[in-house]
Amino acid sequence: MGNPMKIRAASKDGVTEIKVLMSHEMETGQRKDANGATIPAWFINEVTAKLDGKTVMQAQWGPSISKNPYLAFKVKGGKAGDKVTVTWVDNKGDTRTDEAMVT
């Protein structure tokens, strides 16, 4: 259960733009610590976004996505008051879901 995401969703001219900022280390597994030991890979590998209960985006990620990932996309339709839900799962099996209201 990581730190909360920041989700912003706004509807305009029949298009809802969804922007998400997630809090995650996104460790590649390439880095070594001070003792020379490899820091294990730890990254979000699945993201699911729902608008008004319907899945609108599913993504598979690798560790080449930046730390504290940002994601933005647009959906046709949607209106103020609709609910946006975003879920991420990481390679350790940890998961987080946050929601926000479309403005």
Place this chain on the structure above:
Amino acid sequence: MRTQQFERRQVLTFLGALAAAGFVVPRAAFANWDKAAFEAKTVDDALKALGAGTPASSGDVQIIASDIAENGAVVPVQAVSKLPNTERIAIMVEKNPNMLAAAFDIGPETIPEVTARIKMGQTSNVLVVVKADGKFYSAAKEIKVTLGGCGG
């Protein structure tokens, strides 16, 4: 490479048998996540794993990003597909050890463009591969990565 694939198949079969026998398989190991694609070491292998073969270069696949990234840790990239019936958009960084950065499944109501931030280990071509109407298309853009200076 061949040996690795064979071993992987053995492991998958064994674990598959375990699963069939009712043993619990950790979710993290067998998520929807396309391991072969994400662990590919060459662009060709990643494309093969994605089922893309040799995608056709297309002007309808656009990469909107600055030509220079002030730092490779965070490089904003907007991948756009102007092709009808776009189902999937993938972003790859040719010179990264983890070459496939992301693959997005575009729902029918979702506009086929996505903005993400990727890590780039060095100046490299960024490839966007699009699956539309069952066929694959791609575009490439070189993004220069400067070594962060002492200032700022």
Place this chain on the structure above:
Amino acid sequence: MDRVSMGLAAFLAAAAAAATAAYAQQKDKAQEGIEAYREALQDGNPAELFEATGEELWKTPAGPKNASLEGCDLGLGAGVVKGAYAQLPRYFKDTDKVQDLESRLLTCISTLQGKDTKPYIDSAFGTPPKEEMNALAAFLSGQAKGTPIDVTPKHPKEQAMYELGKRMFYFQGGPYDFACATCHGQEGQRIRMQDLPYIPGNTGAAAGWSSWPAYRVSAGQMWSMQWRLNDCFRQQRFPEPVYASDATIALSMYMAATASGATMKTPGIKR
């Protein structure tokens, strides 16, 4: 000089001019690229994640007195956070000193919450408990976003701090004989790809003072202004300043006063 030599000289001069112009154009294209990159980063600043953590730290009771920081006076009255960051550093009657944001937070952490401030001062930047200051700085600076920087040294102690800060800015020391002015005391300087703002001028001072605290993408860390100053000292090969010491407040006073009038853009995002 005969006609051939003159012609040759003219040709060489023209070639040199063209080469310089071409070089200048190259530099502009790189500059444009960097600016486009910075623009693209503005939307969706991971500092917002730290602002949320900072707000929680501000509102959650803690310490032996089990109190939140909501009673803290940042200069505009107890608990008033909106715009307060844009008026710091300033003189505070209760402590009889000029304080910046982080030194003021230490005061409140001690008096309101009853916590010992030594761990905050001694721990390394980015480690607990000092890392809480980054989140608090992100939150509180965000509450001043869009407001004008309003720092005018009036109280004699504020004026003394300003003068001290200015002297420190030009003070050369350390094994390289660097001063802040070495990097920031002339217009148009840069280190590799980063332009160095001219701090003695309003625009340059504002470039720095209005954009820190900031999220540093290269490190994936939230840096407070004290952290940024500490790193400057390190780059100058100066001895490490004590966290929130008068030396750091004096420099902050000099920069903030010089930047006065410009708009706060915090929290920022940097390479």
